[in-house]
Amino acid sequence: MKKILSFTFLFFGALTLTAQQKPNVIFILADDLGYGDVSSYGATKINTPNLDKLSDQGVRFTNAHATSATCTPSRYAIMTGEYPWRQSGTGILPGDAALIVPTDQPTLPKIFKQAGYKTAIVGKWHLGLGDAVAKNWNGEVKPGPNETGFDYSFIFPATADRVPTVFMENHHVVALDPTDPIEVDYRKKVGNDPTGLENPELLKMHSSPNHGHNNTIVNGIGRIGYMSGGNRARWTDEEMPMTFLYKATEYIQNNKEEPFFLFYALTEPHVPRMPSTMFKDKSGLGYRGDAILQLDWAVGEIMKQLEYLGIEENTILIFSSDNGPVLDDGYIDGAVTQLNGHTPWGPLRGGKYSVFEAGTRVPMMVSWPGTIAPQVSNALISQIDLMATFSKMFDIKTNTRDSHDMLEVFLGKSTQDREFLIEQGITDNLAIIQGNWKYIAPSEGRKKNELVNIELGNSLQPQLYDLGKDIGETTNLADKYPKKVKELQKKLEAIRKL
Ligand code: NG6
Ligand code: CA
Numbered sequence: 001m002k003k004i005l006s007f008t009f010l011f012f013g014a015l016t017l018t019a020q021q022k023p024n025v026i027f028i029l030a031d032d033l034g035y036g037d038v039s040s041y042g043a044t045k046i047n048t049p050n051l052d053k054l055s056d057q058g059v060r061f062t063n064a065h066a067t068s069a070t071c072t073p074s075r076y077a078i079m080t081g082e083y084p085w086r087q088s089g090t091g092i093l094p095g096d097a098a099l100i101v102p103t104d105q106p107t108l109p110k111i112f113k114q115a116g117y118k119t120a121i122v123g124k125w126h127l128g129l130g131d132a133v134a135k136n137w138n139g140e141v142k143p144g145p146n147e148t149g150f151d152y153s154f155i156f157p158a159t160a161d162r163v164p165t166v167f168m169e170n171h172h173v174v175a176l177d178p179t180d181p182i183e184v185d186y187r188k189k190v191g192n193d194p195t196g197l198e199n200p201e202l203l204k205m206h207s208s209p210n211h212g213h214n215n216t217i218v219n220g221i222g223r224i225g226y227m228s229g230g231n232r233a234r235w236t237d238e239e240m241p242m243t244f245l246y247k248a249t250e251y252i253q254n255n256k257e258e259p260f261f262l263f264y265a266l267t268e269p270h271v272p273r274m275p276s277t278m279f280k281d282k283s284g285l286g287y288r289g290d291a292i293l294q295l296d297w298a299v300g301e302i303m304k305q306l307e308y309l310g311i312e313e314n315t316i317l318i319f320s321s322d323n324g325p326v327l328d329d330g331y332i333d334g335a336v337t338q339l340n341g342h343t344p345w346g347p348l349r350g351g352k353y354s355v356f357e358a359g360t361r362v363p364m365m366v367s368w369p370g371t372i373a374p375q376v377s378n379a380l381i382s383q384i385d386l387m388a389t390f391s392k393m394f395d396i397k398t399n400t401r402d403s404h405d406m407l408e409v410f411l412g413k414s415t416q417d418r419e420f421l422i423e424q425g426i427t428d429n430l431a432i433i434q435g436n437w438k439y440i441a442p443s444e445g446r447k448k449n450e451l452v453n454i455e456l457g458n459s460l461q462p463q464l465y466d467l468g469k470d471i472g473e474t475t476n477l478a479d480k481y482p483k484k485v486k487e488l489q490k491k492l493e494a495i496r497k498l
Helices: 008-012 049-057 071-080 108-114 240-254 286-308 383-393 482-497
Strands: 024-030 059-065 118-124 152-156 183-185 226-228 260-265 315-321 361-367 375-377 421-424 430-434 437-440 463-466
Touching: 024 286, 049 286, 049 315, 049 361, 071 108, 071 383, 108 118, 108 260, 108 383, 118 240, 152 240, 240 260, 240 286, 286 315, 430 482, 437 482, 463 482
Parallel strands: 024 260, 024 315, 059 375, 118 152, 118 260
Antiparallel strands: 059 361, 183 226, 315 361, 421 430, 430 437, 437 463
16 A cells, blocks of 8 residues: 555545545546437437446536537646636647647646656647647657646547547657658648548548538548648548557556556547447437447446456546537538437537537536445536646645636535636637526627537627526526626626636
8 A cells, every 4th residue: 555645534534434545537538529418418319328327326417517618728728727718829729730738837637747646648639739830740749748747648639620630649640651751731732632622522421511621531531631641640530439449448457556647538429420330320310429329338448447457446537528519510420410309418508619508518427436426416517627626636736726626526525516617619708607697798709600500609798597497598687687797797807807
């Protein structure tokens, strides 16, 4: 028993009387999985047995949030503990963007390192790489995840629909052939690879009209951005999530004797959805549903491995999603036509990109068998709190202004709401939740993203909803409660200026 936590008695004293090892922490983050995409959250047209098992064995949160309705800002917040809207350049990044996470400030993985953990990220990154847009993908690419707190990284740079469609292990592209160097450009075509626009006959999945996604074709799928070379290194979409799963399990196996923090960032069900043969056409809901089955299965594989290794009682498993759901996000993949009555947004309004609830309210479960009592928690919490919460757990001082210590709530020992919570839509419009009240600041942004058919929540008028009675944000009560509007507007302004 080398790794005795002296504070165990302090925080878990009431529940656990014996000293225990520092628990491993695995944070699994899905990409674009909606509040209503999981059967333990009410989905009836799709079955997610592994996520349900996780829900049943830990805390299933009904009011947990990503900070933002898109990927890059959400992940920025998880990493830094800072609201992304405080910092320009934290919107959805192109695949050649420079790193946006500061290397000289505390980050979530650095907290774990400080506490003596090994740290790793496997999966989607989307926070930029290198010092500048112009970079040599054939050499050492840095700074990146390794400079922001991860001892080990096995990632893809941006999104599955953006070039370069390659894996990177620490600072290098995996399986790169030096005689076939990679070049990437987001403004003009590079090399002679066919594009979705010029050679649609080569596509195995077509892009949706007006979405773009018709630049360089990789594995029969048009991408955003142009790429040449690196043919041997390019991933096959059907196999790419399996590679991540393999790397995650390999990491767990190799580090089972150490306390480790693994950030396992799944790509499903983000576009392009191109599931493995094992899952193709299995959901009856098109490839989006199949990708959710695949994701659920991967979570189950991790859970099985923890049991097999006998470390499940010494591992905190957190599952969530980076933002809400979207159906057609760029490809004709059956998400709309085979929806079959499925409601990825559950009872919520909006979806990915939206400041309405479905943009940021996401599934979230926290399990720690033997320590956390299984329960459903309606407490208001945010993924941005992971940083202050784990700092508290390890007794490490951080002075993040936006990340709050929610340890008791994470462990199911309290259901105390976060004092307030800020939500961010894609057009930078902000909303604040306090108790049951939600106020959305007036915004000139467009009301709807027609391309994806999602209401963004923008209005020139202030909006006030009572989420306790009206979780679907159907009735704007701003005129009825002007004092509440003023109070929340002031509060939001004050937080902006913190
Ligand atoms: C959007 C893409 C969308 C998706 C998203 C990022 C278009 C028209 N749409 O700009 O397909 O890639 O960016 O998703 O280009 S996220 O989950 O990583 O934020
Ligand atoms: Ca996402």
